[in-house]
Amino acid sequence: MGLHQTEDNLQQFTATITNHREVAHNLVWVGLRAPAAALREARAGQFVFVRCGDPASFDPYLRRPFSLAAFDVDGESAALLVRVSGRGSRWLTERVEGEQLDMIGPLGNGYRLDERSRHLLAIVGGERQPHLAPLLPLLKSAAARELSVTLLIEAEREAYLPPASLLPPEVEYQTFFREAGDSAIAHIKPLLGWADQVVAAGPDDFLAALKKVAGAVYPRPDIQASVERPMACAVGVCLGCAVENERVGYLRACREGPVFDLWKMVL
Amino acid sequence: MPRPTINLRVELAPDNEHGLSLRNPVLVASGTFGYGTEYGRLMDVHRLGAIICKGTTVEERDGNLPPRTVETAAGMLNSIGLQNRGIATLLKDYAPKWARWSTPVIVNIAAESLHDYAELAYQVDTTPGIAGIEVNISCPNIDNGSLPFASNPQSAAAATRAVVEATSLPVIVKLSPNVGDIAAIAAAVEEAGADAISLINTVLGMAVDITTRQPTLGAKLGGLSGPAIKPIALRMVWQVAQAVSIPIIGIGGIASPADAIEFLMAGATAVQVGSATFTNPRAALDVLDGLSAWLHAEGIEDVHEIIGAALPPQ
Ligand SMILES: Cc1cc2nc3c(=O)[nH]c(=O)nc-3n(C[C@H](O)[C@H](O)[C@H](O)COP(=O)(O)OP(=O)(O)OC[C@H]3O[C@@H](n4cnc5c(N)ncnc54)[C@H](O)[C@@H]3O)c2cc1C
Ligand SMILES: Cc1cc2nc3c(=O)[nH]c(=O)nc-3n(C[C@H](O)[C@H](O)[C@H](O)COP(=O)(O)O)c2cc1C
Ligand code: FES
Numbered sequence: 001m002g003l004h005q006t007e008d009n010l011q012q013f014t015a016t017i018t019n020h021r022e023v024a025h026n027l028v029w030v031g032l033r034a035p036a037a038a039l040r041e042a043r044a045g046q047f048v049f050v051r052c053g054d055p056a057s058f059d060p061y062l063r064r065p066f067s068l069a070a071f072d073v074d075g076e077s078a079a080l081l082v083r084v085s086g087r088g089s090r091w092l093t094e095r096v097e098g099e100q101l102d103m104i105g106p107l108g109n110g111y112r113l114d115e116r117s118r119h120l121l122a123i124v125g126g127e128r129q130p131h132l133a134p135l136l137p138l139l140k141s142a143a144a145r146e147l148s149v150t151l152l153i154e155a156e157r158e159a160y161l162p163p164a165s166l167l168p169p170e171v172e173y174q175t176f177f178r179e180a181g182d183s184a185i186a187h188i189k190p191l192l193g194w195a196d197q198v199v200a201a202g203p204d205d206f207l208a209a210l211k212k213v214a215g216a217v218y219p220r221p222d223i224q225a226s227v228e229r230p231m232a233c234a235v236g237v238c239l240g241c242a243v244e245n246e247r248v249g250y251l252r253a254c255r256e257g258p259v260f261d262l263w264k265m266v267l
Numbered sequence: 268m269p270r271p272t273i274n275l276r277v278e279l280a281p282d283n284e285h286g287l288s289l290r291n292p293v294l295v296a297s298g299t300f301g302y303g304t305e306y307g308r309l310m311d312v313h314r315l316g317a318i319i320c321k322g323t324t325v326e327e328r329d330g331n332l333p334p335r336t337v338e339t340a341a342g343m344l345n346s347i348g349l350q351n352r353g354i355a356t357l358l359k360d361y362a363p364k365w366a367r368w369s370t371p372v373i374v375n376i377a378a379e380s381l382h383d384y385a386e387l388a389y390q391v392d393t394t395p396g397i398a399g400i401e402v403n404i405s406c407p408n409i410d411n412g413s414l415p416f417a418s419n420p421q422s423a424a425a426a427t428r429a430v431v432e433a434t435s436l437p438v439i440v441k442l443s444p445n446v447g448d449i450a451a452i453a454a455a456v457e458e459a460g461a462d463a464i465s466l467i468n469t470v471l472g473m474a475v476d477i478t479t480r481q482p483t484l485g486a487k488l489g490g491l492s493g494p495a496i497k498p499i500a501l502r503m504v505w506q507v508a509q510a511v512s513i514p515i516i517g518i519g520g521i522a523s524p525a526d527a528i529e530f531l532m533a534g535a536t537a538v539q540v541g542s543a544t545f546t547n548p549r550a551a552l553d554v555l556d557g558l559s560a561w562l563h564a565e566g567i568e569d570v571h572e573i574i575g576a577a578l579p580p581q
Binding site: 009010011012051058059060061062063104229230231232233234235236237238239240241242243244249250 | 336
């Protein structure tokens with residue numbers, strides 16, 4: 001299809017929970033120790049597909065996708081940032097230190113940080129908690145490369161907000177609460193001219209609103225956006241995770257995504 | 268480890284000129300294993316009895332409006348809508364690879380007219396690297412009221428005949444569970460020249476999103492798969508086994524060795540592992556290894572000894 005695709009380095013592996021803490025209301029940081037070989041080629045925006053239930057049971061039937069919220073390419077540590085929303089995420093956050101998780105990954109195509117970028121704008125939304133996890137490793141490497149980084153993040157209310165301590169201190173963190181009638185997107189226009197590159201994550205209606213506002217700006221900035229779709233297989237065989245691309249029809253969030261060029265997405 | 272003396276080899280097309288002899292009776296089901304390449308990093312594809320590729324149509328198809336999958340109790344619904352790139356692309360991109368594999372690949376075909384079934388069968392027949400054809404007859408027959416071919420004995424037989432007449436390859440006809448008298452349909456398909464029968468395809472179902480108050484799936488209706496459908500599939504295999512004498516391949520909710528053994532005892536000569544692979548990529552190999560271990564523990568030397576064990580005495 002002529003689309004960029006990462007080399008397959010996926011594997012099935014066991015990760016051990018090393019720490020576990022609720023960082024905001026219904027938002028849990030799950031620290032992991034994973035085989036170095038599984039993390040060596042991981043990239044920001046990629047995800048793992050986790051068995052969230054008793055391995056001897058087929059209910060729940062499907063694995064759950066979670067972004068790699070942190071990973072060490074030269075080591076064995078990684079983390080998930082889990083929004084508790086249903087039975088699988090609840091099961092996951094009820095595990096304790098030392099317990100083992102069965103996962104497949106790293107999966108999908110991540111964000112690509114342009115060599116020439118100096119100013120990075122990140123914008124994150126969510127139904128309740130913002131979808132910050134896929135962006136965390138990117139913000140970390142951008143800060144390490146001394147880019148100037150601004151993150152606009154929107155949550156229903158302050159209690160749901162991931163704490164600034166999850167971010168590199170260099171990141172300028174601006175927060176917006178829908179409860180207070182505010183939105184992140186209402187504040188992006190002045191920043192779109194400043195940024196060389198824009199990265200986003202959030203539900204489809206959030207990304208659609210972003211596309212609308214940013215589309216009125218000239219020249220249109222490069223925007224890479226991470227989406228969430230129900231996934232049955234996460235390896236590209238079921239064709240369930242369809243995301244519409246205006247030129248080539250349906251693409252798979254698990255293979256060609258979950259990070260897409262926002263301008264080509266039909267939302 | 269199981270002793271190599273156990274015979275697992277099965278023949279799925281005894282009356283066909285090429286035959287369809289598999290080194291073991293564990294296959295992977297259409298639509299759950301892509302084109303055989305995707306799971307290569309997670310399991311040893313070359314130990315499978317055979318691979319059945321994603322359903323292919325004559326022309327490329329975009330598939331249905333998302334959402335296309337939803338999890339249900341011990342299962343899932345899907346409404347993919349046969350998204351695929353068409354037979355020509357499939358044969359060009361994959362058949363040369365398959366020709367070098369030791370695991371046979373069976374091409375699953377789907378069509379909405381007899382003409383297209385015949386066209387697909389003809390194209391597959393003339394391409395090396397393909398061991399057989401599985402015919403998905405659960406699609407609507409647009410030339411005749413848009414009821415699925417699988418829904419009655421006449422149209423199921425007509426689709427079977429269209430394929431059998433256009434190919435010398437072994438033909439497996441895949442039955443739908445969304446019918447009244449499955450045994451009558453199986454008998455008609457056998458009569459029309461099928462070498463084997465596979466069953467079941469997914470069970471028609473739906474889910475409602477209580478937030479939007481609308482059907483969850485974009486296509487509204489979807490096909491149920493997974494452990495939730497196993498009892499239905501097993502019942503149908505058992506009924507069909509009493510109505511036909513050609514080999515049967517059991518499908519539906521197989522996730523463990525014991526599930527597969529149940530299907531064999533109900534009269535299946537082989538089984539397909541479907542959506543369980545999504546949860547456990549090694550599911551088919553776990554089924555295979557567990558089956559060998561069980562046969563060994565039972566002192567059984569040939570898998571044929573248990574096939575049909577649960578059928579009533581004739
Ligand atoms: C690529 C990708 C990355 C993700 N990264 C994260 C992350 O880092 N942190 C996080 O908290 N969540 C993430 N999600 C969402 C996460 O997968 C869902 O919150 C989770 O699957 C919900 O499962 P559940 O059993 O708790 O909820 P239930 O509502 O009980 O789940 C029922 C079914 O719907 C699916 N489902 C429900 N919500 C979603 C959703 N938003 N996206 C996809 N499938 C869903 C479930 O997987 C399951 O099959 C990501 C999703 C995708 C596709
Ligand atoms: C996502 C998905 C896609 C499928 N696509 C096809 C297909 O293209 N052709 C076909 O004959 N069956 C298709 N099936 C049906 C399966 O091959 C199988 O008959 C069914 O899933 C029941 O088996 P299971 O319970 O083991 O999954 C599909 C099933 C799923 C879950
Ligand atoms: S989840 Fe199966 S193709 Fe993406």
